[in-house]
Amino acid sequence: MALSAAHAYASVTRQPQAVLVHVDAGTQNLGGAVSNAMRGRVPVLIFAGAAPYTISGELPAGRNEFIHWIQDVPDQRGILRGYVKYSAEIRTGRNVKQVVHRALQIARSEPAGPVYLVGAREVMEEPIQRQVTDPAHYTPVAPAALTAEVMREIATALARARHPLVVTSYLGRNPAAVPVLVDLAETLAVGVLESAAFCVNFPGDHPLHCGYQFTTSQQNPVLAQADVILVVDSDVPWIYASSRPAPGTGIYAIDIDPLKAQMSMWHIPARRFAAADSKVALEQIARLVRDENLAEPAVVETRRAEIAAANADRRAALDALEQPEAGVITPRHLTACVRDLLRGTDALVLTEAITSYQVVAEHLRASRPGSLIGSGGGSLGWAGGGAVGAKLGSSPERTVVSLVGDGSYLFGVPSSAQWVARRYHAPSLTVIYDNRGWAAPKFSTLAVHPSGAAAAADDFGVSLEPEADLAGIAAAAGGAYAVTVADPDELPGVLKDALAVVHGGRSAVVSVQLPPAQAAR
């Protein structure tokens, strides 16, 4: 809960956060939130004490409780080894400031990420002289630009292409990069495809938007058509097994970490991999295209019209799917209602909607940079604490709304998250996409074994029936306004009331019952 809150706070403010936990036990209790912080590339300093290492009074602050023996483990830093950019033990109080500032400098330098410090109690209690360390000397590494040669190569390839495409997942972690991408896209009439996006990378309502893709079993036509693709800031630009660019497509990769050494297996067949800050790099490319008139205006205008027409068709097809089906609320209908509820506000939406990730992206069509965030990671339960951090990191009047699966809601330890939200005056609205189970693992099983034993028995072991009173947990733990709704006619009113409660300073949880067809057995 605490690390997820720090994660979302850091995402919203772009300021590093710190989380203090208790020795090995608290470190392990961070669980998958560390993995999310790594993949979400958020700067967080995690500090844990370590068991005192003297047992007979040799130093002040040595062991005096039974638990000091129990919590002395051989490799406490190893607990987080695969997930942090840096870890160190504070060995003396005399340089504690240097170690902390160094850790923060590493956490903040892109790709940002979690760092971990430990220190035993003898060190924490060491008498020292006043130490002076100037944080101004520990600033994050300055953003990197493309070399002139690589900038020219990419700009020329994009400008000469017939069907250029930008694919991105997390360029919008830096909201200031979004208008830069918009400028480049408009200059060349390049379409933008958001792949496994966990932030607003390109305005959802922009005519050059080419859609969203998460896990899919169908070839994306936009990817197949592209003759030049610029992959910028993406861990998963496509999924080879089902949807990929055509052979021979000219691919270029710009990323602050283009090789993804933190993943055992990763590759795209790019002509060029460039390590650069995406905002800086795209500014460079757009400027060169303009300064040297690299593009052919007639080609650009034809393409602009083609992409806009395809965009309008896709949008119309999606709009037609927004109605409830046979009196039942569908994820698309629910997302459309949430969109209408928040229209014209500067609400911040957290998404952890899992099998509805794509639906949320497509129907929310978030357009303001920084107005939609996900964890970026794969460990569910982020939005519970995340909503608290997002609210605390936002201006007091900003509304925070979480769209979560029922399973993800429970992974988020709502008893804790909702209590903390009340304790720290951080109310938010949670909307549960409640299909009474884990649909994702069911779909994963069917994708690999469409007629396997689980399919034959129609039993995937993923049901959450008999269902807990999901909203009621929040009422019990945090005094939240709790509603469960199944009737589409009631949904808009219920959401409106819940939002009014949140504006009044109290959290609200609306559990929305989705069709049984979505339910996982």
Ligand SMILES: Cc1ncc(C[n+]2csc(CCOP(=O)(O)OP(=O)(O)O)c2C)c(N)n1
């Ligand atoms: C901590 C954690 N445990 C297990 C998983 C594996 N997992 C991926 S999706 C999923 C189900 C999520 O259920 P829910 O939030 O209800 O979304 P739905 O699949 O029903 O859309 C699970 C268990 C995970 N990603 N993280």
Ligand SMILES: [Mg+2]
């Ligand atoms: Mg579910």
